[in-house]
Amino acid sequence: MKTKxxxxxxxxxxxxFAITMLIAPFGFGAIQFRLSExxxxxxxxxxxxxxxxxxxxxxxxxxxxxFGVYDWVLGVGHTIVSFIIFFIVTKHIVSPVKKMxxxxxxxxxxxxxxxxxxxxIGAEEVFWITYLTVFLGQFLTMGIGIPIMQxxxxxxxxxxxxxx
Numbered sequence: 490m491k492t493k494x495x496x497x498x499x500x501x502x503x504x505x506f507a508i509t510m511l512i513a514p515f516g517f518g519a520i521q522f523r524l525s526e527x528x529x530x531x532x533x534x535x536x537x538x539x540x541x542x543x544x545x546x547x548x549x550x551x552x553x554x555x556f557g558v559y560d561w562v563l564g565v566g567h568t569i570v571s572f573i574i575f576f577i578v579t580k581h582i583v584s585p586v587k588k589m590x591x592x593x594x595x596x597x598x599x600x601x602x603x604x605x606x607x608x609x610i611g612a613e614e615v616f617w618i619t620y621l622t623v624f625l626g627q628f629l630t631m632g633i634g635i636p637i638m639q640x641x642x643x644x645x646x647x648x649x650x651x652x653x
Contacts, residue, residue, distance in 0.1 A: 497651060498541030505545025513553050519607055519619045521626045527634025529596055532572060533588040534647035539572045556610055563606035571596045593631040600627045
């Protein structure tokens with residue numbers, strides 16, 4: 490990767506961290522509304538952004554997560570697995586909006602990993618209720634992120650910035 494790509498990913502990681510920090514109490518647990526998850530949509534415009542988003546998740550979970558090593562493994566694992574599945578599933582989809590819709594569904598479905606983590610540490614007791622609440626938080630956050638990221642891309646051209 491070029492130096493500019495590393496710098497952009499460092500900025501994205503920092504932005505993810507800062508956004509989560511602003512709403513830290515709502516970014517962890519069974520009922521979470523982690524606004525920074527909207528940044529997952531950057532990978533729609535260029536897959537290289539997945540590095541910055543994942544780094545942001547790592548940093549955020551290392552500093553803020555009350556769940557320690559479980560969140561470092563399963564929380565970060567959720568991001569990595571979701572990106573891999575997203576890239577496979579959307580290989581032949583051209584429309585950014587359709588890709589963001591698929592991205593939203595993939596990240597939401599794989600939030601079972603977060604629900605599992607909450608069960609393993611004893612923070613929650615009923616898997617399906619926990620999965621439902623985490624799923625809905627992820628789905629809403631990323632759903633709200635679709636028009637926001639689409640609008641930002643029109644002004645910023647995310648792919649061009651990463652590749653220029």
